Amino acid sequence: xxxxxxxxxxxxxxxxxxxxxxxxxxxxxxxxxxxxxxxxxxxxxxxxxxxxxxxxxxxxxxxxxxxxxxxxxxxxxxxxxxxxxxxxxxxxxxxxxxxxxxxxxxxxxxxxxxxxxxxxxxxxxxxxxxxxxxxxxxxxxxxxxxxxxxxxxxxxxxxxxxxxxxxxxxxxxxxxxxxxxxxxxxxxxxxxxxxxxxxxxxxxxxxxxxxxxxxxxxxxxxxxxxxxxxxxxxxxxxxxxxxxxxxxxxxxxxxxxxxxxxxxxxxxxxxxxxxxxxxxxxxxxxxxxxxxxxxxxxxxxxxxxxxxxxxxxxxxxxxxxxxxxxxxxxxxxxxxxxxxxxxxxxxxxxxxxxxxxxxxxxxxxxxxxxxxxxxxxxxxxxxxxxxxxxxxxxxxxxxxxxxxxxxxxxxxxxxxxxxxxxxxxxxxxxxxxxxxxxxx
Amino acid sequence: xxxxxxxxxxxxxxxxxxxxxxxxxxxxxxxxxxxxxxxxxxxxxxxxxxxxxxxxxxxxxxxxxxxxxxxxxxxxxxxxxxxxxxxxxxxxxxxxxxxxxxxxxxxxxxxxxxxxxxxxxxxxxxxxxxxxxxxxxxxxxxxxxxxxxxxxxxxxxxxxxxxxxxxxxxxxxxxxxxxxxxxxxxxxxxxxxxxxxxxxxxxxxxxxxxxxxxxxxxxxxxxxxxxxxxxxxxxxxxxxxxxxxxxxxxxxxxxxxxxxxxxxxxxxxxxxxxxxxxxxxxxxxxxxxxxxxxxxxxxxxxxxxxxxxxxxxxxxxxxxxxxxxxxxxxxxxxxxxxxxxxxxxxxxxxxxxxxxxxxxxxxxxxxxxxxxxxxxxxxxxxxxxxxxxxxxxxxxxxxxxxxxxxxxxxxxxxxxxxxxxxxxxxxxxxxxxxxxxxxxxxxxxxxxxxxxxxxxxxxxxxxxxxxxxxxxxxx
Numbered sequence: 001x002x003x004x005x006x007x008x009x010x011x012x013x014x015x016x017x018x019x020x021x022x023x024x025x026x027x028x029x030x031x032x033x034x035x036x037x038x039x040x041x042x043x044x045x046x047x048x049x050x051x052x053x054x055x056x057x058x059x060x061x062x063x064x065x066x067x068x069x070x071x072x073x074x075x076x077x078x079x080x081x082x083x084x085x086x087x088x089x090x091x092x093x094x095x096x097x098x099x100x101x102x103x104x105x106x107x108x109x110x111x112x113x114x115x116x117x118x119x120x121x122x123x124x125x126x127x128x129x130x131x132x133x134x135x136x137x138x139x140x141x142x143x144x145x146x147x148x149x150x151x152x153x154x155x156x157x158x159x160x161x162x163x164x165x166x167x168x169x170x171x172x173x174x175x176x177x178x179x180x181x182x183x184x185x186x187x188x189x190x191x192x193x194x195x196x197x198x199x200x201x202x203x204x205x206x207x208x209x210x211x212x213x214x215x216x217x218x219x220x221x222x223x224x225x226x227x228x229x230x231x232x233x234x235x236x237x238x239x240x241x242x243x244x245x246x247x248x249x250x251x252x253x254x255x256x257x258x259x260x261x262x263x264x265x266x267x268x269x270x271x272x273x274x275x276x277x278x279x280x281x282x283x284x285x286x287x288x289x290x291x292x293x294x295x296x297x298x299x300x301x302x303x304x305x306x307x308x309x310x311x312x313x314x315x316x317x318x319x320x321x322x323x324x325x326x327x328x329x330x331x332x333x334x335x336x337x338x339x340x341x342x343x344x345x346x347x348x349x350x351x352x353x354x355x356x357x358x359x360x361x362x363x364x365x366x367x368x369x370x371x372x373x374x375x376x377x378x379x380x381x382x383x384x385x386x387x388x389x390x391x392x393x394x395x396x397x398x399x400x401x402x403x404x405x406x407x408x409x410x411x412x413x414x415x416x417x418x419x420x421x422x423x424x425x426x427x428x429x430x431x432x433x434x435x436x437x438x439x440x
Numbered sequence: 441x442x443x444x445x446x447x448x449x450x451x452x453x454x455x456x457x458x459x460x461x462x463x464x465x466x467x468x469x470x471x472x473x474x475x476x477x478x479x480x481x482x483x484x485x486x487x488x489x490x491x492x493x494x495x496x497x498x499x500x501x502x503x504x505x506x507x508x509x510x511x512x513x514x515x516x517x518x519x520x521x522x523x524x525x526x527x528x529x530x531x532x533x534x535x536x537x538x539x540x541x542x543x544x545x546x547x548x549x550x551x552x553x554x555x556x557x558x559x560x561x562x563x564x565x566x567x568x569x570x571x572x573x574x575x576x577x578x579x580x581x582x583x584x585x586x587x588x589x590x591x592x593x594x595x596x597x598x599x600x601x602x603x604x605x606x607x608x609x610x611x612x613x614x615x616x617x618x619x620x621x622x623x624x625x626x627x628x629x630x631x632x633x634x635x636x637x638x639x640x641x642x643x644x645x646x647x648x649x650x651x652x653x654x655x656x657x658x659x660x661x662x663x664x665x666x667x668x669x670x671x672x673x674x675x676x677x678x679x680x681x682x683x684x685x686x687x688x689x690x691x692x693x694x695x696x697x698x699x700x701x702x703x704x705x706x707x708x709x710x711x712x713x714x715x716x717x718x719x720x721x722x723x724x725x726x727x728x729x730x731x732x733x734x735x736x737x738x739x740x741x742x743x744x745x746x747x748x749x750x751x752x753x754x755x756x757x758x759x760x761x762x763x764x765x766x767x768x769x770x771x772x773x774x775x776x777x778x779x780x781x782x783x784x785x786x787x788x789x790x791x792x793x794x795x796x797x798x799x800x801x802x803x804x805x806x807x808x809x810x811x812x813x814x815x816x817x818x819x820x821x822x823x824x825x826x827x828x829x830x831x832x833x834x835x836x837x838x839x840x841x842x843x844x845x846x847x848x849x850x851x852x853x854x855x856x857x858x859x860x861x862x863x864x865x866x867x868x869x870x871x872x873x874x875x876x877x878x879x880x881x882x883x884x885x886x887x888x889x890x891x892x893x894x895x896x897x898x899x900x901x902x903x904x905x906x907x908x909x910x911x912x913x914x915x
Contacts, residue, residue: 045527173707358832
C-alpha cells in the first residue's frame with residue numbers, strides 16, 4: 001500500500017517541479033457493492049471497483065483540478081493540468097491550502113467489509129422483519145450498500161495521510177397497500193453496528209400503521225418529525241452552512257454568524273466520527289476532519305470552511321474542504337431530554353411525519369420552500385396515532401421551522417438513504433406551527 | 441481522450457459468454473469532461489477529467505449481475521465478467537427475470553459538431569462565460585450573486601452483447617447553468633436556468649445566454665417592484681412552455697416509466713399512480729383530447745438525443761399520452777418482457793458504472809393549432825404563468841405543485857401586472873383534464889433528470905407549446 005502513497009506523492013512532486021504553487025493529490029482505491037431489491041426479490045447485484053486519483057493545483061491563484069484513473073498516463077495528465085492552469089484565470093479570493101503536519105486518529109475501519117462477498121442474506125433479514133409487521137401482503141424494496149476503500153492524500157504544503165473508510169447501509173421501503181408504506185434504514189461504518197432487521201421492522205411497522213390513508217387537510221400543525229425526515233432537513237441546513245453556499249447567496253444563514261437562529265435546545269454539529277457512514281480522518285486538504293458545532297445552543301457559530309473561504313471570512317479552516325468547495329461530512333443534532341413517547345405526549349394533537357422527498361426552494365435566502373412527505377404520515381390526537389394521511393405537502397420556511405423546534409428525544413438514529421446527501425445522527429424532533437397544504 | 445480498447449470489452453463479453461448465462465453484454469463508456477465554475481465573474485475552478493471504464497451485465501439463473509471497473513486490462517475484464525456471473529447466480533430469485541426479444545444491431549453513430557469541443561481552447565471557454573457575467577452585471581440591476589457553470593463532455597461508448605449487437609457512438613454535449621440573485625429595495629428573488637445541447641460549441645450562439653439571463657434579471661426586479669400576491673380562487677391558467685415542459689416530464693414521463701409501474705424503483709424514485717390492476721392503465725383517460733405527450737430521443741441536437749439506447753435498441757418516439765389517453769409506457773428490455781411487449785429503446789445509463797434503466801429523453805406536449813393571441817383573447821380573467829421556481833411532485837406522480845417565477849394577470853385577453861409567486865397544487869388528472877387550448881408553438885428547455893440508486897442524472901429536454909387550463913384553483 002505504501003506503493004500507492006509513493007505514486008501519489010510522485011504526482012505532487014511532478015507538479016511542483018513544473019512550477020505549481022500548491023498541489024494536492026488524493027488516491028482512492030475502493031470497492032463498493034450494491035444489492036437492489038423490489039417486490040420482495042433481488043433485482044440486481046453489483047460490484048464497482050474504482051481506482052482514482054484527484055489532483056488539484058494552483059499556480060498564481062489559478063485553480064485547476066483533474067481526475068486520473070489507475071495512474072494511467074499520470075505524469076502526462078499532470079503536465080496537461082499545469083498547462084491548463086497557465087491559460088486559466090486568477091481567482092483573487094483564492095487563499096491557498098492548509099499547511100503544516102497533522103496527526104490523524106487511527107481508522108476504525110471494518111476489514112470484514114473489504115471481503116464481504118455475498119451480503120444477500122442481510123436483504124432477506126430486512127424483508128422478513130418487515131413481513132413480521134405487515135404480514136403476507138408485504139411488498140418491499142430497497143438497497144444494500146457496502147464499501148471499503150483506502151485513501152492516500154499528499155499535499156505540497158505538508159499534510160500527508162492514509163485513511164481507510166468503510167460502511168454498510170440498508171434502506172428498505174415496505175408497502176402494506178399501494179398507498180401505505182414505511183421506510184427504515186440501518187447505517188453503520190462497521191458490521192457490528194449494522195442491524196438490517198431493525199430497518200425492516202421499522203419500515204413494516206410504519207407501513208402497517210399507514211393502511212387506508214385519507215387525504216389530509218390544509219392547515220397549521222405541530223409536527224413530530226421522524227429521524228429520517230429530520231435527516232433530510234438537516235442535510236439542507238448543513239449545505240446552507242457551507243461558506244461557499246453563503247457566498248453565492250443560497251443560504252438562510254448569510255450575515256447571521258453569532259446570531260440566534262434556533263431555540264437554545266438546538267445544537268447542530270458536523271462530525272465524521274468513527275460510527276458514521278461518512279467516517280473520515282481528514283478533509284481534502286489533509287486537515288483533520290473533527291467535530292465542530294455549526295449551531296451551538298441556538299446560535300450560529302461557524303460556517304463550514306476550507307482554507308480559502310476561511311480567509312475570506314477571517315477565520316480558520318474547519319476541516320471541511322471538498323475538491324472545490326467546503327461541505328458537511330456527517331451531521332449530528334444533539335439529543336433532547338425526553339423520551340420518544342414524551343415527545344409525542346408533548347405534541348398532544350398534531351401530525352407525525354416519517355419521511356420526505358423533493359425539497360425545493362423558491363428562494364434560498366428567505367428559505368421559502370416545500371417538500372412532499374412520503375411513507376407514513378399520521379394524525380396524532382392526545383399523543384396517540386389516530387389516523388393515516390396522504391396527499392399532503394409541507395409548504396413553509398426553513399428559518400421559521402428551525403425556530404419552531406420545541407422538543408427532541410433522547411433516542412437518536414444514524415440515518416442515510418438515497419434522498420439524503422449528508423448522513424445524520426438525529427433524534428425525533430417536535431416543531432410547532434408547520435404549514436401543510438394539499439392539492440385541489 | 442482515452443481511446444476505448446474494444447478488444448478488452450470484447451474479451452470481457454467472451455469470458456461472460458463462456459459461463460452458463462442466458463444473456464451477457466459489455467458496455468464501455470469513456471467521457472472527457474470539462475467544467476468551468478464562475479462566481480461573480482471570477483473563475484472559481486477549471487476541472488477536467490477522464491472517466492473511462494466498462495461493465496459486464498449478465499442474466500443467469502433468473503438473476504442479473506453487474507460489475508464494472510476503470511482498469512483497462514484483459515485480466516480485469518475476465519475478473520469483472522466472472523464477478524457479474526457470480527452475482528447473477530447468487531441472486532436466489534423465485535421469479536426469473538427475462539429480457540424482451542430484439543433484433544441484433546450493428547451501428548456506428550455520432551453527433552456532429554460545427555465547432556468541435558476539442559478545438560475550443562480553455563481561454564475561449566472561460567472568456568465566453570466571463571462575457572455572459574459582464575452582460576448580466578451591467579444592466580443597472582442589482583444582481584449581487586451570479587453563478588455560471590459550463591460543462592463540456594465528449595462521450596464515447598461501445599456496446600456488445602451475446603446476441604450479436606455491436607454499437608459504437610460518440611456524443612459531444614454542452615451545458616450551461618446560471619443561478620442569479622436579484623436585489624431590490626431590501627428584497628431578493630432568485631432564478632436558475634439551464635441550457636443544454638448535443639453537439640459542439642456552436643450551442644452558445646444558439647442559446648443566447650446573456651439575453652436570457654438579462655431577461656430573468658429584469659423579470660425578477662419587476663416582480664419585486666410591482667408583483668402582487670394572487671387572491672386565492674378558481675381562475676383560468678395559461679402555462680408557458682417552460683411550465684408545460686416540466687409538467688409533461690413530471691406528471692407524464694415519470695409515471696409512464698415501466699420500472700416504476702412494476703415497482704422496481706419503489707424504494708427510491710417511487711412508484712406510479714399507474715399500476716397493474718389499478719384505476720389507471722393503458723387506454724384510461726388522463727387528460728383532455730388536446731393532450732398528446734411524446735418522448736422522442738430523435739430530436740436532433742437535443743440534450744436528450746440518442747440513436748440507440750444503452751441496451752442496443754434503436755431509438756424511436758414514444759406516444760405516452762395520446763389524445764388524452766394513456767397510450768404507451770417507457771420500456772427497457774426487462775420491463776418490456778414483464779409486460780409482454782418489445783422494448784421501445786428507453787434504457788439509458790450515465791456511465792460505465794451504472795446499469796441502464798428506463799429513462800426519458802425529450803418529453804414534450806405536441807403543439808396544437810392556436811396562436812398565443814387566440815389562446816389569450818378568450819380569457820376574461822386569469823393568470824399567465826410563463827416560468828416556474830419551486831416545484832415538486834409526490835412519488836406516485838399525482839400530486840404536484842408549481843410556483844410561478846414570471847407570471848402576469850390576464851385581463852380581457854391582455855397581459856396585465858406581474859403576479860408574485862402564484863401557486864398551483866393539482867393532481868395529474870386535474871391538470872391535464874383542464875386543458876382547453878394549445879398553441880402551435882414548440883419550445884424546449886434543457887434539464888437533468890434524476891433517478892435510480894446510485895443517482896443517474898441524465899440530460900433531457902422538456903417542452904411544449906403554451907396551453908390554457910380552465911377552472912384551476914390558484915393561490
